[in-house]
Amino acid sequence: MKHIIENSLKTSMSYQEYINLVDNLTLTNSTTGPEKTETLVNYTALNQRRMSRWNKKLSLTESQKETVKAFNNQIIWLVLTESWCGDAAHVMPVINKVAELNDNINLRVVLRDENLELMDLFLTNGGRSIPKLIMLDAKSHDVIGTFGPRPSAATQMVNDYKETHGVLTAEFKEDLQLWYNKDKGQTIVKDLINLLPVNVSL
Template structure:
């Protein structure tokens, strides 16, 4: 057990050192979209299309995302130094509404630091944080900045979005392209609130 804890601590430390800032990640996705490429070892037309879509979506989320005054005050009260490390890829549709919310929170409080890692370049760390045995992304790991103790995780979707997905899977077996498009419409109507609610709970803020 002790060896596993040291191993995870080391993985988090290595991952944090390699991690990109949100601004660096946005520039990377923007560049890939222009070049008609995606992150990851596999380049397919659909992954490239999703990368281009996500670039546009994140650009819009960065502009329209607003937090109310009460929420801002709650976030500013966090006095523990926390690192948020998220594993994702440029083509991940659920990341496009989530990463801007994470970034907005971290911008409001210097005690919350936020970095991004590419999943397929960090499989050893990803395998420590599987969701029902799957490498689902985005996956946010929240850990103490000093002692590297994991405080919690989030992903790959908000609880509200996960319920929608599970209901659809029960009825239809698998997610369709039409459902994925409808889920993005739902995210837009939700305005990031379900993601924000989950992340505030992760920070022990109600």
Template sequence: MRNVAYLFPESVRKGAYTYSEYMHLMETVVLENRTTGPKQSEALAHYTKLNLARMQRLNKTASIHESLREVVDQIDIPQTWYILTEAWCGDAAQNIPTIVAASLSNPLITVRFLLRDENPELMDAYLTNGGRSIPKLIAVDEDFNEIFTWGPRPAGAQELLREYKANPVKSYSEFSEDIQRWYIADKTQSLQNELQELLEAVAVDK
């Protein structure tokens, strides 16, 4: 495991939100008709409002596979799952509630949230194909040894994006609806399977 403590100075750690704090931030920016980050627009404010509704729904309905729960429960060292995100990000809204729900059965796991655009050095250490794609989950132990990473989206959704970028025959807003339909049909199954595979691989590598 590589040590990434240099990416998490005290200023970064102090700036991390709990999940309840992050949800409160989402609610606040929606009430103010804005979003997080330096870029503001009516479209991003609209996406943020949709994302809040999605997260509130998923917070109530997320159901974790028994097989994933068993792997999570076997974690025996304290660790923090840092998630880089922004309120306007649709993929974050679709995946964060399930990641949080998966963590809840094991008190050794702490989940914290960092805004991408407030933490460029950390984000740039975890680029996806050269881009600052979010959400990005970075799991570290108490000494900030990297345990695993995940993100920005399940493989199936990532493949849809790759195909769209290779042949953008529709608008991005239309593509966003395609991604939304993919998430609805998938019902968090892909994310849960990928998390389980990552945690099982970590356990084997011990």
């Protein structure tokens, strides 16, 4: 496992590099991944607008900021994503906003379809669901925890809907987008804070 993680880290990018990539893909009517369908290209363009909006408007409470800033272990947040992923458009800006608060958190981004060996180590119910955050000890690269592909409340919504209806409909996906907008990233922030190891300097 460790050599797969380290190989992915070598080819990883910063969040700003990822944003630049998505911006360029939008300008050239393209998308990440091997499939360049019109649908995926359109999703990438939509997600570029979503991420741009979240990058500007997302805010944390003073209490949340203080909790993140108090964390004193050096870790890496290695995140698998793709530009066309709707959940990632809402989740990635929040991950970055939290990581920016503390120099001990090193956020690195890789594309799922270029890192399938890594992805297959962190499946969700057998699927290659993204975004997937893998929290690593910065020195040993041991896995400390994971987050994703969705915040806890959204995961519960998805599970409940699947149990009742079997599959996620277009209507449900619209409802999920509305939930993200209403939640304003707060559940993701709480989930990420809960992911951090407990030995912080308070």
